[in-house]
Amino acid sequence: MKTTDIRICFIGDSFVNGTGDPLCLGWTGRVSAAAIQQGYAVTSYNLGIRRETSADIAARWRDECARRLPAQSDGRVVFSFGANDTTVEQGRQRLSLEATLHHLRAMAQDAQRHYLTLLVGPPPVAEAAHNRRIMALCHAMAEVAQALGVPYLPVCERLVQGRTWVQEAAQSDGAHPRQGGYAALAALVQAWPAWWFAEAR
């Protein structure tokens, strides 16, 4: 057992929560369990909330993370959001691209001052038009993340190509996959060289 006391806050939306996974792990539980099984002393805090946009997350992430990441621990933060920002409700997108990128910039800059920070892009849903907006956001997020020096993992395109995520979402509520989709997203994170416990290291 590696003894450094690592505590990770995963902060974001319902996909971070793992909504729809009958095993109640989501991708965050799967990547945390894999790290523990590699011998890391990881405490995992799941701070995903359904329906939240980046504006909602910006309003709470600092308080919720600060309570969970005491100064004497090795505190880390993983952000993941964006699908709700790009939802169209009553003819309007919930948040403009500019607003999402503004919140991303503010949160990531602040988080990097205190914690090791990663950004996982928004996964797809079962609706093609919505996925086009998510994909556009993914590309814009990549530029912001690069400018800030925050490691960023785009996942939308690869999850669409992999099919399981979108098929499971279509068979449930149109947005949330079941265990296969979450396992696929967990596999992308674990294969990501920037992930702190990447498999191929």
Added chain:
Amino acid sequence: MKTTDIRICFIGDSFVNGTGDPLCLGWTGRVSAAAIQQGYAVTSYNLGIRRETSADIAARWRDECARRLPAQSDGRVVFSFGANDTTVEQGRQRLSLEATLHHLRAMAQDAQRHYLTLLVGPPPVAEAAHNRRIMALCHAMAEVAQALGVPYLPVCERLVQGRTWVQEAAQSDGAHPRQGGYAALAALVQAWPAWWFAEAR
């Protein structure tokens, strides 16, 4: 699938978080997954934080739960805390019994106004003297819960008798069990008639 949108906040300490469980489920993940597998549409929010006493939880539970339990969902709250209150540090117990019961009363009364509410007592640790203080708290909690009409499940004594929890805690950090202990606590919750998804109903 039963379609009522049930959302549960489990709020408390490291035992709620599931610290030490290599599967990253804890007892809350196990009981939530079991409910989903019974066909209930459950969204589970884990709000356990390491080292927190009832005073810490009293300071945050309302905000953190309110964000996760919108009025249009069937919101429920499960409290579980107490072991940290009874820890002795530098010769002093972190919180007096009176202080713990004060926080319990305040939180449970407030929670009941808004949500279906349950209370799960503190589990044991691997130290006999500390367990005697936890057991005393368990008995006092039972009286308060009964007076308030909040269903309460005492678990400390049964987990000590069942041995797995304490043995696993002794083999790890002295406080947190591994998957066997958390599965034992989950089984107690699932066999509890007040549990919303009790097995024997």
